[in-house]
Amino acid sequence: MHHLKISVVTVCYNAASTIERCIQAVMGQCYSNIEHIIIDGGSTDGTLAIIEQYKDTVARVVSEPDKGIYDAMNKGIALATGEVVGMLNADDVFAYEHALEDIARAFEDNSTVILYADLNYLKPNGLVLRKWVSGRYKHGMFSKGWMPPHPTFYCRRDLYKQLGNYRLDFGTAADYELMARFIHLKKSPVFYLERVVINMNTGGVSNNSYTGRAKVLFLDLKAMYKNRVKYPLIALILKRLRKIKQFF
Structure with missing residues (x-):
């Protein structure tokens, strides 16, 4: 069953505070055919020393400056040799040990x-803050503000x-x-x-400025227009409202 490489x-x-937990989350998977690629932006805080301790289990490590997180993801995709690729953020973990096995199946x-x-989404104390239940996709749902959680996206x-890859202009x-x-x-x-496949650790409250938030909305809107999502302004509002629902 483990012949499909992920x-x-x-x-x-x-x-440095989270990378070890992330590597151990990959190591803890029951699935064996995993290629773990770490793209580091040139850390100066001891992250690389921690990764070095796991050099037998991590397939590839690149450490160099990049043009941000999505540029780094693109580098990872370029190095990947698995049939299937997914992203695991440094502060995220798999929710259970058969997650990749279920994905492979x-x-x-x-x-x-x-x-x-x-x-x-987990609070720093490990309790669940928000549940993102994606629901089954039907075409047209992006126009109703739907999107899947990116850390669970495998293709x-x-x-x-x-x-094409992640577009840095978005x-x-x-x-x-x-x-x-x-x-x-x-x-x-x-x-x-x-199933809940990923536990995302929220590092407390994000202090987005208003200009930061406005820019996020603008970029979402730009992405909606670019990909022909119907009624982008309504979709944008619904996308925001869906987040609120996750707290209850």
């Missing part, structure tokens, strides 16, 4: 091109060759833009794995 790309920068069925699942590597919305392009615009077949 490449897990972790992008990090000065992540879905891809064994050749009709699966893209997979997404559910995600929990066949050749899809990046066909449809800033913080690059992951949304890519998923809208792959799923909504290009109508790639998707599979919903109805």
